[in-house]
Amino acid sequence: xxxxxxxDYGKKRTGLAVTDELKIIAGxxxxxxxxxxxxxxxxxxxxxxxxxxIVGLPKQMNNQPSENxxxxxxxxxxxxxxxxVPVEYYDERFTSVLAQxxxxxxxxxxxxxxxxxxxxxxxxxxxLQSYMESCRMRGL
Numbered sequence: 001x002x003x004x005x006x007x008d009y010g011k012k013r014t015g016l017a018v019t020d021e022l023k024i025i026a027g028x029x030x031x032x033x034x035x036x037x038x039x040x041x042x043x044x045x046x047x048x049x050x051x052x053x054i055v056g057l058p059k060q061m062n063n064q065p066s067e068n069x070x071x072x073x074x075x076x077x078x079x080x081x082x083x084x085v086p087v088e089y090y091d092e093r094f095t096s097v098l099a100q101x102x103x104x105x106x107x108x109x110x111x112x113x114x115x116x117x118x119x120x121x122x123x124x125x126x127x128l129q130s131y132m133e134s135c136r137m138r139g140l
Contacts, residue, residue: 002051006128015120026128056092
């Protein structure tokens with residue numbers, strides 16, 4: 001069975017998360033240097049079946065796109081040209097805050113809590129889990 005891959009796109013680093021094959025739960029996959037992201041995804045898709053890619057949609061509180069959207073759109077357009085699976089945006093507001101709270105609640109030591117790569121990966125996991133819950137609520 002195919003998985004769903006989520007991307008929390010960042011200027012320097014990008015967090016990735018993926019579902020299990022039954023699409024029951026999301027888990028962190030990796031945090032990669034954004035310059036190597038496209039290659040990483042293409043290599044991953046050679047090893048694993050991916051049926052859909054979810055990209056965190058950065059919005060401000062007033063519902064306007066954040067400045068990161070100017071970097072995300074060209075990446076998504078390139079990705080769509082290279083793969084044959086749907087790529088969707090999903091609201092990512094508050095995921096970094098939720099990720100930091102999850103790390104704090106997990107009892108991680110101070111240095112681990114400062115690990116921005118871990119925050120990015122957990123943010124991608126939160127985006128994906130939220131997307132899956134939204135699909136379940138809509139009966140998809």
